[in-house]
Amino acid sequence: MDSVLMQEMLRDMLLARAFEERAAEEYAQGNIAGFLHLYPGEEAVGVGVIRATEPADYIVSTYREHVHALVRGIPAGAVMAELFGKKGGCSGGMGGSMHLFDRERRFMGGYAIVGETFPVATGIAYAIAMRELPEAVICFFGDGAVNQGTFHESLNMAALWRLPVLFVCENNHYQIGTEIHRHSAVTEVYKRACGYRIPAKKINGMDVLAVYQATRDALAQIRAGNGPQLLECETYRFRGHSMADAGNYRPRVELQAFEKTEDPVKIATAEALLPYPSSEQIIAAGSDNIERLASYLDRAGHITPGALEAMRQEVKQIVDAAVRFAHESPEPSMEDAEAALECNRHGEVLL
């Protein structure tokens, strides 16, 4: 694989991690409110998939979409300002963290209803197919979304009409706080595609090169007119579901089992206080996709420790500048809100 591309993907992942960690800090300081769903741990999926797309392809994403937006090329300042709810945000401050949009970059939105994205992405694919264009749609979703009716409705229609859509499951094993073996009878998501005659593959979502290659292969099939494909990327999120979630889930039976020997209040308290793992802990656990790629590039001679450090400094500066931009961006007015609801009018027949 092209070493320049690999270094770009490493840079994307470093930026993604730095951006999200900074977003958590800004949330703690009260600059970002509402729900804030962060991506650390899952970077290899978003980066590998979107780097494998063409600029003419469309992205439809979920509420955990900041990194998808960044990799797509939306400036970090516009993303951060949207998280701040400011006018300079990529949705003019009208969307917030869960609704990032950039029509020009074909980033067709972050949507916050689990399962809402399947029909939307399938419809965009229908519009592409009507025009017989060599474009495709990427539809991101989590493991929790596959139990929504829209998943099955959309896979059926996409296969029935051979639509150019790549369904990408970011399987982080938890639907909010419920582990996959407790929410799904079949825990291997890719197998569900069989029911709809859709070719599907399970890949290591911690390995950006594997994700990239699998996406390239799937998109080639789609562009050849062979209809939809599905990729299940196994990954893990290091944080809770959102900033409002400490991540201390535990089945009741499990708690009851511990009750006799340990005080559940103590356990819960201790778990609520669990700090975000340090980079050393993450490296020790061996699952961090960023360290994995960095060390691979180092061993293969594509990047020196010095260059890596320079990259870290560069992304830090980008994030600092993004936060400055967000702070300086004006608040939207109620007139802006009304204009957002009623704009883009052209050639309509109203009265």
Place this chain on the structure above:
Amino acid sequence: MAEMMFWEAVRRAHDEEMARDPLVIAMGEDIGVAGGTYKATQGLWDKYGPERVIDTPISENGFTGLGIGASFLGVRPIIEIMSVNFAWLAMDQIFNTAAKVRYMSGGQLEAPVVIRSPGGCAHQLGAQHSARMEKVFMGVAGLRVVTPSNPRQAYGLIKSAVRCNDPVFINEHELMYNMKGEVPDGEYFHPLEGSEVAREGKDVTLFGYNVSVHWCLQAAEILSKQHGIEAEVVDLYSLSPLDRKGIVESVSKTHRAVIAEEAEPAVGVGAEVMAILNEECFFELDAAPVRVSAANVPVPYNHGLEKAAIPNAKDVVEAVLSLYGR
């Protein structure tokens, strides 16, 4: 002006818009090969092919969302939801996606879809096939709601809705597809906002929409012949937005108001019209406005009970007479 049936008017609007613009498509259950439950898309499958007249699976949320997604890229889908009762299944896509996408994208995306659906009470279809859902749709910002009371409006409203960049929900009535009426021979675009005076009068305003316009017109005849009361009938074909100006104008003239609706009274068109009268012209009123609404039960299957639950012209007459203390 040619006389045609309601379903023919709906079909004509589809045909003209599809002939004009290759991005206009129709989709829904049984609308293609089978021609539609109410014949509203008859013959279009043969004329425009399966890619533009799409027979969908029974997946209301899925195919409504598919139409919405396609509309982001300039496709103009006319989505038929076979019965408004099934529209409940598509609420997520209609409310969360279509109605909000322009707003939450800061104006970057829009969903110019037309969603048509027959609703109302036909004959003994039972609780789950006799829904009156207009009140649900009209309460949502970002969504237009119109409801035709005759073939001319049906034709003209679909034509305008297809050319409008907002999502438009068109509430039709199951009993009206065979209704005959005059439709202009040339192309006609009915306004998506406003109201129409269906009958002029000076003593009382009867507000109706869709099927209840006809109850009001019948009631007005009875009131004129038997009671010497000249009622004005205002057809509220646009439910969202409601025509505040037209409502106030008529009541400022007649000083009395009755609202007839096929739905249960709570949170409905009647409640909204009364609120507007309160806000805009309270001191013009000679009597407190009255609603004529359905009984607060799911629509009964039993013939007698069904008739008793749904209002009619006689109920409207009685409501008017009550305003005069008769």
